[in-house]
Amino acid sequence: MSFLKSLRCRECGREYPKQALYVCEYCFGSLEVNYDYDAIQKVISRESIAKGPKSLWRYRDLLPLEGNPSAGFYSGFTPLVKADILAKELDVKELYVKDDSVCHPTWSFKDRVVAVALSRARELGFDTVACASTGNLANSVSANAAWAGFKRYIFIPHNLEKAKIVASLVYAPQLVAVNGNYDEVNRLCSEIAAKYKWGFVNINLRAYYAEGSKTLGFEIAEQLGWRAPDHLVAPAASGSLITKIWKAFKEFDKLGLLENKLKTKIYCAQPQGSSPIATAILEKADVIKPVKPQTIAKSLAIGNPADGYYAKDVIQDSGGSAAIVSDDEIRDGIKLLARTEGIFTETAGGVTVAAAKKLINQGLIPRNESLVLAITGNGLKTQEAIQEAVGAPYQIEPNLDSFEKTVMGSEKKHPETVR
Numbered sequence: 001m002s003f004l005k006s007l008r009c010r011e012c013g014r015e016y017p018k019q020a021l022y023v024c025e026y027c028f029g030s031l032e033v034n035y036d037y038d039a040i041q042k043v044i045s046r047e048s049i050a051k052g053p054k055s056l057w058r059y060r061d062l063l064p065l066e067g068n069p070s071a072g073f074y075s076g077f078t079p080l081v082k083a084d085i086l087a088k089e090l091d092v093k094e095l096y097v098k099d100d101s102v103c104h105p106t107w108s109f110k111d112r113v114v115a116v117a118l119s120r121a122r123e124l125g126f127d128t129v130a131c132a133s134t135g136n137l138a139n140s141v142s143a144n145a146a147w148a149g150f151k152r153y154i155f156i157p158h159n160l161e162k163a164k165i166v167a168s169l170v171y172a173p174q175l176v177a178v179n180g181n182y183d184e185v186n187r188l189c190s191e192i193a194a195k196y197k198w199g200f201v202n203i204n205l206r207a208y209y210a211e212g213s214k215t216l217g218f219e220i221a222e223q224l225g226w227r228a229p230d231h232l233v234a235p236a237a238s239g240s241l242i243t244k245i246w247k248a249f250k251e252f253d254k255l256g257l258l259e260n261k262l263k264t265k266i267y268c269a270q271p272q273g274s275s276p277i278a279t280a281i282l283e284k285a286d287v288i289k290p291v292k293p294q295t296i297a298k299s300l301a302i303g304n305p306a307d308g309y310y311a312k313d314v315i316q317d318s319g320g321s322a323a324i325v326s327d328d329e330i331r332d333g334i335k336l337l338a339r340t341e342g343i344f345t346e347t348a349g350g351v352t353v354a355a356a357k358k359l360i361n362q363g364l365i366p367r368n369e370s371l372v373l374a375i376t377g378n379g380l381k382t383q384e385a386i387q388e389a390v391g392a393p394y395q396i397e398p399n400l401d402s403f404e405k406t407v408m409g410s411e412k413k414h415p416e417t418v419r
């Protein structure tokens with residue numbers, strides 16, 4: 001059963017056929033998927049979802065396919081970790097970490113959007129898929145396209161982390177490092193997409209792709225016992241993830257799937273060197289000013305965010321706010337999450353943790369209400385960002401004496417992490 005009706009312009013509302021289209025011919029607004037919610041309402045329930053597969057496909061009634069999925073069978077359904085030790089450190093009552101650092105198969109939430117985009121690409125008849133990426137999308141399209149049997153062209157800025165390059169190349173894509181930043185890569189890809197009949201997951205398939213991010217929000221609500229949290233902090237690059245988490249809560253609310261009244265406040269986390277959305281929010285500006293990104297959080301290094309205005313609206317409509325954090329705060333955020341909860345996140349996750357800490361200390365997030373942090377990627381991919389900041393192992397000789405002198409006699413103390 002498919003509930004995918006059409007595509008619709010987010011600005012003027014004009015409808016378009018459900019093809020690989022992404023801009024409105026009349027007003028240049030971006031297109032969004034339009035569902036038949038009345039029909040969905042008749043079949044969906046908490047029970048029907050709970051009976052589904054332990055993957056993001058348990059929400060397939062709210063995803064933009066006409067038939068069965070053909071990619072990303074094991075993606076999503078990541079843990080929602082009750083983060084009691086971190087809660088104590090941050091002095092808040094009820095804290096959870098949505099841990100997409102362990103999403104299958106490439107350890108970031110991008111596996112969600114790619115599962116949906118590649119399934120739709122197959123339905124639309126593409127044999128080649130492509131993307132413009134800040135790193136994690138490159139990994140995910142490379143891996144998922146290998147599994148699903150697509151030819152694959154991947155475009156990245158030349159200065160990505162080594163692990164993100166290796167973890168793309170290993171899946172044998174045509175990997176193209178462009179001598180420019182993400183915004184330049186993206187512009188080039190728009191030209192290529194106009195000329196070659198490829199499914200660019202975040203360009204001509206963007207309307208479908210973006211819907212995959214909703215599953216992060218659906219899971220949070222389901223895992224909280226069909227409740228939306230009071231507060232949610234998520235990182236932003238293009239701003240798409242934030243808009244879709246909000247859309248997920250709204251859809252669950254509209255379909256009567258939530259136990260509580262939806263009043264989630266959404267907060268945007270961005271790094272100092274690339275914070276166009278957060279800056280506009282904090283300065284109460286109408287205009288989002290593009291920037292030239294310069295940050296260790298390379299997965300968030302988008303200076304001209306495609307969904308910036310929509311993200312800003314969501315944050316402001318929800319009553320949330322934003323925080324901007326420095327590279328040092330990002331490193332501290334990564335280490336704090338690891339030391340307290342045993343979760344090693346990448347730089348984007350460090351941005352989220354550091355931003356949450358700031359928002360709590362500023363009194364913008366109250367200490368006695370439920371809070372979820374969206375941890376979107378894995379720390380093993382961005383080791384160079386913190387290798388200088390984590391210290392070094394003890395060096396000893398292979399004998400007891402050396403161990404006792406060097407290790408047990410050391411002043412270094414174990415941090416207290418007894419649960």
Ligand SMILES: *Cc1c(COP(=O)(O)O)cnc(C)c1O
Pocket residue numbers: 108109110134136137235236237238239240241242299300346348349376377378
């Ligand atoms: C892509 C990415 C984001 C940001 O996603 P947008 O939808 O572009 O805002 C956040 N975290 C990680 C780890 C990412 O790879």
Ligand SMILES: [Zn+2]
Pocket residue numbers: 009010011012013014024025026027028029
């Ligand atoms: Zn339009």
